[in-house]
Amino acid sequence: xxxxxxxxxxxxxxxxxxxxxxxxxxxxxxxxxxxxxxxxxxxxxxxxxxxxxxxxxxxxxxxxxxxxxxxxxxxxxxxxxxxxxxxxxxxxxxxxxxxxxxxxxxxxxxxxxxxxxxxxxxxxxxxxxxxxxxxxxxxxxxxxxxxxxxxxxxxxxxxxxx
Numbered sequence: 001x002x003x004x005x006x007x008x009x010x011x012x013x014x015x016x017x018x019x020x021x022x023x024x025x026x027x028x029x030x031x032x033x034x035x036x037x038x039x040x041x042x043x044x045x046x047x048x049x050x051x052x053x054x055x056x057x058x059x060x061x062x063x064x065x066x067x068x069x070x071x072x073x074x075x076x077x078x079x080x081x082x083x084x085x086x087x088x089x090x091x092x093x094x095x096x097x098x099x100x101x102x103x104x105x106x107x108x109x110x111x112x113x114x115x116x117x118x119x120x121x122x123x124x125x126x127x128x129x130x131x132x133x134x135x136x137x138x139x140x141x142x143x144x145x146x147x148x149x150x151x152x153x154x155x156x157x158x159x160x161x162x
Contacts, residue, residue: 030066030092039125041100041118045092048112049085055109057116059102064094066114099124 033044047055047068056067068090074080096102101121108115 030068030090032092039120041116041120043094043116043118045114045116046112047090047109047114050090050109050112052109055107055114057105057107057114059105062096062098062100062102064096064102064105064116064118066090066092066094068114 031046035042045066047070050068050070054069056065058065070087070090072083072085072087074083096118099121100118102118104119106117
């Protein structure tokens, strides 16, 4: 698995917020889309109105932590008529699988969307394994059946040895 889709602690926090503070979760959400494209994972997090200096992305082992802050636009003396925009601290953690390379993670904030690129580690990429030590066919045995039987026996021995 490459991205942990279920975090029991986050789920517990979400349920507690829903039970205790109806609507509070919607104000603190950081909607995410994650997908694999070729040899990298792309993660998109919505952070509308957040400035690049107010976003903090850290990596520790296989955990990516994202924190963002958005302050209200009001100033001293403003009369607030409606205030439905979420502001304050936003946070999210992503648990990466062992097949990803967090050391080469890159992040960019563009049009209110935080883009994370996490490449698949070289060890996890599929690679072709050459067959070593397989004897080459010889023409010393002129009887067709003997050569075929020997080749089948060598092929069976190869598959059980690997």
